[in-house]
Amino acid sequence: MSKTGPLDTAVSLDSYECTIAVECCVFGFQDNKLKILLVKRSIEPFKDHWMLPGGAMGEGKTLSESVNDVLHNLTGIKKLSLEQVASYSEVNRHPVKRVVSVSFYALVKPENYPVIPKNYISDIKWYSLDELPSLGFDHEKLVGDALEKLRDNLKEHLVFGELLPDRFTLTELQELYENILEEKFDRRNFRKKILQMNILEPTNEKKTGVKGGPVLYRKK
Amino acid sequence: MSKTGPLDTAVSLDSYECTIAVECCVFGFQDNKLKILLVKRSIEPFKDHWMLPGGAMGEGKTLSESVNDVLHNLTGIKKLSLEQVASYSEVNRHPVKRVVSVSFYALVKPENYPVIPKNYISDIKWYSLDELPSLGFDHEKLVGDALEKLRDNLKEHLVFGELLPDRFTLTELQELYENILEEKFDRRNFRKKILQMNILEPTNEKKTGVKGGPVLYRKK
DNA sequence: TTTAAACTGTGTATAAAATACACAGAATAT
């Protein structure tokens, strides 16, 4: 018989030593590529391995708040909108102790955030999806799952968060889509589809320095 | 500064007392209605409240295994296929102690499983969606989220698990869909769509006791 | 056992949505 049982401290406490952690796949769009923020860990286990930023759930904090804390420490990001991806509970996913992780993803503008290695981190860097190093723990799976969820959300709800600046051209938006979904779209059809979703509005400005003088749009 | 920190017992253990629980929304289809299996709790807190079956994660078990254990105790169900829904971490969602829950849903045939109240449960019952009692803890939210996920999965991937018997008519399948999605479909269009998905095959048998003598299908 | 009632099983016509496609205008680079 397992120790699974009623959740009642008044009667019996069946839980055992197990850490709850949060991990976050921070996506950014830079140089026309989708990137992920990775940190290099300076302590064992997985010393000198790249991995997703994460850490133990904070006392008296929700999971989301804990993610925000972790990322604030690393990047100065104050409050970002998070999307929950999944939970990971394989018994040996952490070599030292039992850890159950809940993973999230966030969408940010890399240029907004200085990334500063500190605490248990020796390096921190934006990586393109196509040149990801091998990752510590089971974080490669976490990245795959986060990416899948991001793609699903992008296809259905057109949420691209803060991946683009406040004002952007439709071509820039299309390039973002093509990059993330790894799929090409016809320019006219893409514009048609996006505009009839009625979530963007044109500004009076045009983007300079680019031929054709495209109109800048912003979110409504 | 929060206690969020590196996940390394060798350096410091930042985690604190917090139980990890699993909760499961077990769906069944009976009397042409979608039902949920609820249990009535016989101990405080939330004594005599109805709620989702659940319990603490078992030592050395994954979250899924823990759900299977919980449900096996209640219903005799051996191994069911589970779908992870979400994690819940509000600080005061459990009045006595800090509990983070990961919720799942499962699809079963009610008639297959005797449901037996035991341990900390005084009653157990299948409830129709439209006559759910008010639930303990934050389980009403969990039910809503599980239902939403079920609907999404049903729409996209045609996974209806074990909600129907091995052999079923297309009309029965359609009624299942209409019930879960709360939407009516044209019979001919529904059949066309389902059949061209190529996941069902007709058997040689017809269903008796029903006018028209419909053909029985099964999953490929 | 005959008849009525209720359900099954099928195809086509229409509407809506997605896709394919070309050229004139605007800004930049030469």
Place this chain on the structure above:
DNA sequence: ATATTCTGTGTATTTTATACACAGTTTAAA
């Protein structure tokens, strides 16, 4: 001034989804 490169737009075609009617089969009732 001219060439180049990008922008911005409409329509025709294909695909997909929707609407819709009648003959055949089984059960229930007379």
